[in-house]
Amino acid sequence: MVQSQDLNFTISKLAAHCGVGVETVRFYQRNELLEIPQAQQGATRRYGQAHVERLQFIKKAQLAGFTLREIKQLIALDSTEERSQVLALAQERLQDIERKIIDLHDARDALSQLVNACQTGHAGPCPIIESFETSSSKNKVV
Amino acid sequence: MVQSQDLNFTISKLAAHCGVGVETVRFYQRNELLEIPQAQQGATRRYGQAHVERLQFIKKAQLAGFTLREIKQLIALDSTEERSQVLALAQERLQDIERKIIDLHDARDALSQLVNACQTGHAGPCPIIESFETSSSKNKVV
DNA sequence: TTAAACTGCGTACCATGGTACAGAGTCAAG
DNA sequence: CTTGACTCTGTACCATGGTACGCAGTTTAA
Known part of the structure; x- marks a missing residue:
């Protein structure tokens, strides 16, 4: 069952793993595109699979031409069931x-x-x- | 011989004539894309045909996808004979x-x-x- | 244990192409 | 001669997507 929680990155490992800069990760956090993890080891936060996936999501959506603002909307829409809004955005x-x-x-x-x-x-x-x-x-x- | 000097615009007339904002004209002046005219009437500057043409040049070059920085280079190259550099820039x-x-x-x-x-x-x-x-x-x- | 490396936080800065505004002066019409 | 519109100058601000830096605290490897 350890399958999605086995990653245990510091911010710099996460950034390197996803091919972005540490500052970019923080930038996404500030802009609510990426959650700040609850998990900590001492004062240092630990990032997991969900964060990797979110970063990949952002990168792919950017490649598809979405702005960060739109990506934020997509993320929000994902948790609702507003599939028609996602479609509208994409169109x-x-x-x-x-x-x-x-x-x-x-x-x-x-x-x-x-x-x-x-x-x-x-x-x-x-x-x-x-x-x-x-x-x-x-x-x-x- | 009065043929290119017959225009006598204030900044707002110039801007309106060229379909840009007054602030945009000033912005181009600050960024050395457009000369500040010597000709004045009292404390108010007067713009002529050359300014209209320069603004049109900028707009067309923008439409062709040049950045303002590149347009500035084009303008500089125009006064030299560096035609090959213009070509290189365009390529x-x-x-x-x-x-x-x-x-x-x-x-x-x-x-x-x-x-x-x-x-x-x-x-x-x-x-x-x-x-x-x-x-x-x-x-x-x- | 000690020094280097990293973390978190806040804030400032970068380029790009403008836009806005305050404050002072000037110009033109009535 | 006054009023309103315009001008000039300087400076600040906008969005976008980050990047950089200073500082204090923490973690880690030798």
């Missing part, structure tokens, strides 16, 4: 991501065109700089 | 953008899969939350 996030992808595509296309122009053209003013200059009738950026 | 920017696009695609795919799972599945724990929980053998996010 919003998805729309954000899709919007950003479109923006970045636009930016990339404009910029790569400029880079090409700059590599191709041989004389005259730099087309990149030029294109940012006022919009008369020159290359348009975005 | 770096382009790589950043491409990296971000890939990351966002990954995030989007993972998340949309989760959203689908959540909409499809009818019972059991929320697949979105679940997928962030520790990585045993569940859906991987990113």
Whole structure:
């Protein structure tokens, strides 16, 4: 039955194990993303499996593009049964991501065109700089 | 010959004309992205065409994904003839953008899969939350 | 046992791109 | 000439996601 409680990390071990800094762990604690453990050994707190999992949860959710604020909401929603709210949050996030992808595509296309122009053209003013200059009738950026 | 000097804006007119806030103009001045004009009328500065163009330059370069720091470099490079450095900067920017696009695609795919799972599945724990929980053998996010 | 290393706590600081506001001066219209 | 709107300057503050540091107390290894 010793299976999830066998970990007994100090804060620095926990941080190292999860690939974050000690200060980051404390930062999450301050921001109520990670519980301060009750378990102590003397004055030093001991962290267990649940803390490792929570840190991993945070990291994965960050990778999926959630902000810490949203992750906090997800954690709160997890303990309730508000599955539809989780879905709503995820859908919003998805729309954000899709919007950003479109923006970045636009930016990339404009910029790569400029880079090409700059590599191709041989004389005259730099087309990149030029294109940012006022919009008369020159290359348009975005 | 009066052709670029005919504008005579106060700071608030300039800001309004360019679609930014007065405080933003001052912010750019503090950060040496925009010159403080010599021209004054009494104690009040007067802004001209060059300022309008600079603000437009900044806005366009931002749209292309440059940071203010990079824009400052572009401005500096513009006055030199360091066209190759402009190109290098643009290429770096382009790589950043491409990296971000890939990351966002990954995030989007993972998340949309989760959203689908959540909409499809009818019972059991929320697949979105679940997928962030520790990585045993569940859906991987990113 | 003693020194190094770590812990906990509070607070300040970093970059990024602004936004807000106080206080003093100035400008323009009525 | 007064009133209200605007300007200038400096400084503080906002969110975001951490990072750093000082200090006192504790733990650990030699």
